[in-house]
Amino acid sequence: LKENNISEEVEAPEVEPRLVYCYPVRLAVSAPPMPSVEMHMENNVVCIRYKGEMVKVSRNYFSKLWLLYRYSCIDDSAFERFLPRVWCLLRRYQMMFGVGLYEGTGLQGSLPVHVFEALHRLFGVSFECFASPLNCYFRQYCSAFPDTDGYFGSRGPCLDFAPLSGSFEANPPFCEELMDAMVSHFERLLESSPEPLSFIVFIPEWREPPTPALTRMEQSRFKRHQLILPAFEHEYRSGSQHICKKWVPGRAGEGGWAGQARPSPTLSHCLCPQGGNALQGRPQHGRALPTERPWLCQVGTDA
Numbered sequence: 001l002k003e004n005n006i007s008e009e010v011e012a013p014e015v016e017p018r019l020v021y022c023y024p025v026r027l028a029v030s031a032p033p034m035p036s037v038e039m040h041m042e043n044n045v046v047c048i049r050y051k052g053e054m055v056k057v058s059r060n061y062f063s064k065l066w067l068l069y070r071y072s073c074i075d076d077s078a079f080e081r082f083l084p085r086v087w088c089l090l091r092r093y094q095m096m097f098g099v100g101l102y103e104g105t106g107l108q109g110s111l112p113v114h115v116f117e118a119l120h121r122l123f124g125v126s127f128e129c130f131a132s133p134l135n136c137y138f139r140q141y142c143s144a145f146p147d148t149d150g151y152f153g154s155r156g157p158c159l160d161f162a163p164l165s166g167s168f169e170a171n172p173p174f175c176e177e178l179m180d181a182m183v184s185h186f187e188r189l190l191e192s193s194p195e196p197l198s199f200i201v202f203i204p205e206w207r208e209p210p211t212p213a214l215t216r217m218e219q220s221r222f223k224r225h226q227l228i229l230p231a232f233e234h235e236y237r238s239g240s241q242h243i244c245k246k247w248v249p250g251r252a253g254e255g256g257w258a259g260q261a262r263p264s265p266t267l268s269h270c271l272c273p274q275g276g277n278a279l280q281g282r283p284q285h286g287r288a289l290p291t292e293r294p295w296l297c298q299v300g301t302d303a
Helices: 059-072 082-097 113-123 146-152 176-192 212-219 267-271
Strands: 018-021 038-042 045-050 053-058 166-170 197-201 296-299
Touching (some): 045 082, 053 082, 059 082, 059 146, 113 166, 113 197
Parallel strands (some): 166 197
Antiparallel strands (some): 018 296
16 A cells, blocks of 8 residues: 555545435545456466466356446556456455355355346346346346455445335345345335335245244335245356356256247246246356446445
8 A cells, every 4th residue: 555655544525415326336546556467268268367376267257247347447448457357356256265166156156047037027127236246147236345346337235235216136145144134224225215115035945943034024014025936946056157167057958048038927937947938048148237227326424
């Protein structure tokens, strides 16, 4: 920090509560010069190296990061800092997961693409409350690390996000304390918002003993509907999807993808592989669905 003349403590100016459009988070100070990194290709894998430490990402997801960066970053129109920021992003999540093979990737498990399509079509959802640049479907999302993820569209941590209106998807990491804090946060937002606001939440049905988050949502006055899917009759996308060489969603995908996608009549059909035509469509690439405009959110001293 001293080398780049950045003070250790930066006082944020007081902000009067007001309505603003929700855009990716920005750093309070300009980013310092970034070191150079090296990149090379190994088949369909992009390898990025800095001081002998290498991180990898599939070519499809590298292209996805490029698009998210183009949509969201405002201080690097020439993409001179793109590769260093991708390295920092991948290294951060690599350390969060752990060094073991597939260790910690459950933290990044996500819903299948056809479920997001149904949420967008049926409920107008275009925002994920718990995601990352690697596993997001929409280009508007909250994530754990705003300092590295903000360049790729993150709106910051979900518990600091205060939307006023809209329909949102929430698939939190299955940590009881986090899920309980999420319920408290959502209920505060629903209590205070005068606008149409809804959250579609996906959590495990842990009953022995029941989790506080599940019990609270079942008893909440804001609950409108509850859908329980039996074990082995639904699916999640792997948290290591960004480094998988090939993604095949279970037995239904082993024969390849044929024909055009057919809209399923209900959300449950999309959540369950056995539900009709949910898996007869295009493969699940990591792409961000464009949205017409950002959601409104409340900012102020508590946001």
